[in-house]
Amino acid sequence: MKLDINNIYNGFKLIEERELKEINAKGYVFEHEKNGARLIKILNDDDNKVFSIGFRTPPTDSTGLPHILEHSVLCGSRKFDTKEPFVELLKGSLNTFLNAMTFPDKTIYPVASRNEKDFFNLMDVYLDAVLYPNIYKYPEIFMQEGWYYNLESKNEELTYNGVVYNEMKGAYSSPDSLLYRNVPKTLFPNTAYRESSGGDPEVIPELTYENFIAFHKKYYHPSNSYILLYGNGDLTKELQFINDNYLKDFDRINVDSAIKTEKPFSAIKEHEFVYGISEDDSLENKTYLNLNFVVGEAKDSELYLAFEILTHLLLKTPAAPIKKALLDKGIGKAISGEFNCSIKQPIFTIIAKNCNLEQKEEFKEVVFSTFRDLVEKGINKELIEASINKTEFELREGDFEGYPKGLVYYIRMMDSWLYEGDPFSNLQYNKLFDKIKEALKTNYFEQLIEKYILNNSHSSLVVLKPEKGANEKKAAQLKEKLNSIKASLSEKELEEIIEKGKKLKERQSTPDSPEKLAVIPLLSLSDIDKKAEVLPLEVKEEDRVKILYHQLATNKIGYLNLYFNTKAVPQSLIHYIRLLSDVLGKISTSSYNYGTLSNQINIHTGGINYNPMSYSISGKQGEFNPYFIVNAKALMSNLKKAGELIAEIIKNSNFDDDKRLFQLIKEIKARIEGRLIDNGHRIALRKVLSYSSSKGAYDEELLGLSYYNFLSKLEMEFEEKKEEVISNLKNTVQCIFNKNNIIVSFSCDKEEYMNIKEVLPIILSSLGSDKVSYKQYNFNLGHKNEGLLTQGNVQYVAKGGNYLDDGYKYSGGLNILESILGFDYLWNNVRVKGGAYGVFANFRRDGGAYIVSYRDPNIKETLKVYDGVENYLNQFEADEREMSKYIIGTIRKLDHPLTNSMKGEVSASYYLSNITQDDLQKEREEVLSVEVNTIKAFAPLARDLMKQNYICVLGNEGKLKENTDVFNELKKVIE
Known part of the structure; x- marks a missing residue:
């Protein structure tokens, strides 16, 4: 198909066409005539098609508004008026990727599928979600995904709950996360990057429903959008679908989402922050020392790639000079760093972990003196060649495990596109590598160090130090704050909070009607390949x-x-x-x-x-x-x-x-x-x-x-x-x-x-040749049931055992049981109602089985849900459509696309595990033939598994000590 520049195709004007040799593709840049939506199609022969729509969403505070909105728009929309179409798609789509992501300045909604019908279904649900979400109709969505006052009766203590609130409590339990959260704050005091787009748990409860809605109205408009189509899909058909079903209904508006540029500092700025450790922990070797440098602009593609290579060279290998210099001086036990180029003004970061506060000046001196030596004496050319080759190999290989290629390209494109740069510049790396390879004969990298590090005053020195009892102090302050809030509320206001909570729980507990669920697009079982994939061996x-x-x-x-x-x-x-x-x-x-x-x-x-x-x-x-x-x-x-x-x-x-x-x-x-x-x-x-x-x-x-x-x-x-x-x-x-x-x-x-x-x-020739004698291992098994104590603010609750021990056998139907539990019973009770960020079940071929939650505010309540699986399965009912959905979603997991390296590894693992192609085909046939009674028949397995009563919880020290009767032993995780 030949396209002409400036012609209009289904509402989109073609602005540019470009050969992208490095990724064997052709790139087309479009702009929607009516509303200015930006759209790029990367056309190649990849059948793993990707669609993503993103919006520039700079935060104005640290309430986590962009993050909460990212969760919330996927909780029902105009056309798909169910509580969570996102989950329905996870249950019953052949997607190869389905998620949403909040960055410091943008929010993206990517999906991928190898099946064309499924791909269009996914686009339909996601476009409707971001442009017409149900957040305007149901304030309970904001409460559930963001935060709310949790109070079931006037006699109880007032607490906070909410999925993002608990997620970020968990995220900020880690000193590493705390450090990375504070770095942009030190470098960009006058731009959006000073705020936490993910949300600071101490600030999240300041977010109002009104501001939440206003943010969506302002930023979630096609005039502020960046759309990707990737793969071998029919471009005309894709453009027509997006225009006719969505974009034609929007006019062009001016969305002020531009991100300010921070002016360079006149001198390095120093900051101190604290994180909590236990009262009986030692303060020794627990300080983080960190240097940061603002490096140009992200849309400078040569600098972008050069600093990716330089970061590897300086910090990522055993030969890395900054890493080696610090470790040799005994400053820190682990040296790390990164080049964060997914913001307008990228940051080069150096981190020394497990230091002492008094090493701060020496840390700074060693780093800067090492950089001066590198500039004066030159960087080892072999080290430069190694880092260039490593980076180039990874880009050319294109095996991005976990992410489809189209999504990786989209993120790299957005690192320039979002800031009015050339969207393809980070994908066209041949000429960039040619230029950077001159460093093997010149002082290319030495000049970069001199300009962007040694002579760069737009930098910060951050100290993150331990403080005994800081978390307990914060917890006490929060409790006091909530008690004070409760005391200030009138009887009527308390009743309103209780009533809002009831309304939320009623919404959470009320199943979507069959009529509403029927609107969610679903493939047919006839779209499923009945044969298990044969991996070459x-x-x-x-x-x-x-x-x-x-x-x-x-x-x-x-x-x-x-x-x-x-x-x-x-x-x-x-x-x-x-x-x-x-x-x-x-x-x-x-x-x-x-x-x-x-x-x-x-x-x-x-x-x-x-x-x-x-x-x-x-x-x-x-x-x-x-x-x-x-x-x-x-x-x-x-x-x-x-x-x-x-x-x-x-x-x-x-x-x-x-x-x-x-x-x-x-x-x-x-x-x-x-x-x-x-x-x-x-x-x-x-x-x-x-x-x-x-x-x-x-x-x-x-x-x-x-x-x-x-x-x-x-x-x-x-x-x-x-x-x-x-x-x-x-x-x-x-x-x-x-x-x-x-x-x-x-x-x-x-x-x-x-x-x-x-x-x-x-x-x-390097191996021994003696006779090999294999040993017998005898492990001390039994109910250890440990509570693992941390200074984190959330829990990870696991319970399981081995179902083979009770005489049950593995069958393909257990894969569907995982899906049903993970996306229905456990999701609704542990995540939606309980406020945990995640929960999933796993039943392995060797009999090993468990249920585990992620960033969970609860312990006993979650274990009670696990114990209820038997009852849930005894009462399980699903119509033919619902069962088809679970079968399709399970086949999706079995058929997840594998990279070349993964295909060899998976095939070898089957061989080493004595799993034949007949076993894989049998498993697939068992999945395809699952019925309601198959699932009900797993109730005794679930009952006996939970009765084995193997439990482990890792989480907040205070919370675990309040629940000591659950455990045989309490142990500190970090001594």
């Missing part, structure tokens, strides 16, 4: 090694995975398997120091990574095989070099460098510690699974809180036990890396397979 043998070959069009990239069975490792050394995966490639070898090694990996490969993993063996209850996986990817021309680097790392890593080893242990522990609260649901569910199965116990030791505790002990005792630690790592290496203990997985084009014959002997 051919079992071969080379050099007496089993090769799992996956024939895929990988664009000259080879994906090489080495699976080493770790059952030769004694049970006492299991933690060392994970430690080994965390230090390999980051310590020196016989041929390279660790900095040079990192550069060699990034120059010649797309990455070499190490991961411990365990696989249940299908058909053998309670049995599992643990593996140590080496993942490598490289262009075929570099595959041999990748093999040489793997062999060098396996055979010649220097564990005797105790100084480097100790530095890494501190860094790994600090990094995990920073994520503990945000990953509370994973910690809790792993604990629950560890109480009831050997695989669960093994996984918990490697991936759960046990590993963090192991690192904490290692750090504390390292000086007296370092020889033992080094010896244990060496023994673990001997147990794992053996040519009698390896399976290889290789993904590539058919004509490239021969490369494995060249690289395999190199790897095998």
Whole structure:
């Protein structure tokens, strides 16, 4: 189809057409004639089509208005007048992505699907949601998603509740989140970025319904919109649908959403903030030190890409000079940072975690002196080449796990488009790389450092320090504030609050009518492929090694995975398997120091990574095989070099460098510690699974809180036990890396397979050849039922067990049970009514099963909901349409698109788990044949599972201590 510039197509005027060679696409820029809506179509052969509409939404305060609105518009609209069309789509769409996101200055609503009919359905629901939401009809939506006074009777204490309120209480429980929230405040005191678009829990209750509505009226208009269409869809049909059903009804208006530019500071500004720790915690090594620099404008595409590379170079590798300088000086245990380019004036950030307050000046001096040295002496050219190659490999590979490509491109486009820049500039990176690669012969990056860091006074130094009892103090102040508010209310006002709460609960408890639900567009079961996808797998043998070959069009990239069975490792050394995966490639070898090694990996490969993993063996209850996986990817021309680097790392890593080893242990522990609260649901569910199965116990030791505790002990005792630690790592290496203990997985084009014959002997030459003796593991299972104490403000509540122990069997119908519970019973009772941010159920093939909540204000109330699953299933009813919806939504999960690297990994995991194509087909047929009675029949399974009574909750120390009868033991998470 040929389009002409300035012609109008279904209400849209074509402004520009451009070849986008880097992503094998053509870009079209349109403007809606009537209302000025901006629309870009990226046309290529990708069948995973993406639609997104975004609005520029600069906040004027920290009430979280943009965030609350993002949640709320998806709670029903003019055409789709149900309580939550978003959830109905999650239940019954083939979408490959469905979400909404609040940024500091914009809100976007992306959807994706490979099915054309489904794609148009998703566009219809989302456009109606953002342009005609039910927030004008039902104030209860604002209460539910934002905040409200929670009071069921006049005798109760007044409290706050609301999904976003609880979400942000959880988010700001983490010092890392608190730091990132405060950084823009220090740099942009006069622009929208000083505010929290997500919402500060202390400020959220200041938001009024009137301001909430006014914000939507102002910003959610096509004249303020940025629309993306991506993929192989019919452009004419898409434009016609958007225009005829929505945009033709809006006239052009002037929306003042422009974001001010902050004037540069005359000097660096210093700020201090606090976060809470327990009264009996030590203040030592708990301060965060942070430097920030405002770097040009986001629409400067060369600077944008150059600083992405520079950030990697300075902070992201073992050879990174800023990271190395700080760690060598003992300033912090973990050094991190980022280049935040999704705002008008991007920020380059350096963070040192686990410092002490008195190190502030030294931190600043080390950073600036290191930058001066880099400018004066020059940056190592090999390090520059490594960081350029790493960034370029990732952009060209285009495997963005979790996000469809179209969404990743949209976000990169918006980083310029939103600020009146060229929308395609961040996608057309060939010329940018050509220019940046001049840095291999010039002082390109040194000049950037000089201009944007050393001579840049638009910067801030932020200290985030611990304060004992700060959270308890805030909680007491909040309680006092709410008591004061309640005392100031008249009897009539109290009754009004109670009545509003009743009205909200009535709305939450009243099911949508079948007539309203029928309006939500739904695919037919005939749209579903009855056959399970066959992932490529051919079992071969080379050099007496089993090769799992996956024939895929990988664009000259080879994906090489080495699976080493770790059952030769004694049970006492299991933690060392994970430690080994965390230090390999980051310590020196016989041929390279660790900095040079990192550069060699990034120059010649797309990455070499190490991961411990365990696989249940299908058909053998309670049995599992643990593996140590080496993942490598490289262009075929570099595959041999990748093999040489793997062999060098396996055979010649220097564990005797105790100084480097100790530095890494501190860094790994600090990094995990920073994520503990945000990953509370994973910690809790792993604990629950560890109480009831050997695989669960093994996984918990490697991936759960046990590993963090192991690192904490290692750090504390390292000086007296370092020889033992080094010896244990060496023994673990001997147990794992053996040519009698390896399976290889290789993904590539058919004509490239021969490369494995060249690289395999190199790897095998680094391995031992002794006879492998596998060990028997015996774990202490049972009802540990731990309460894990944190200074967080919310809970993560898990309960589960193993249904095979009660004589039940796995069936595909359990996938639908997950969907029904997750999007109906649990969603309505734990999220909608309880105020938790999320909740989900999982039933695994090996019998492991759990329900877990995320950022939950409750404990016992949530456990009571879990225990009610049996009763819910006994009474479960659904018409044919509703069951079809659940089946389609479950098939969506089974058919989620996989990248090339993922296809090889998933196929190999099936093989290692003894899951055949017949098993996958049987599972699919069981999903497709589920009926109401199938779901009802799971009631006894749910009853017996909950009766096993394996419970773990991670959450607020005070809250858990109020509920001690739930637990056998209370433990502090962070010592």
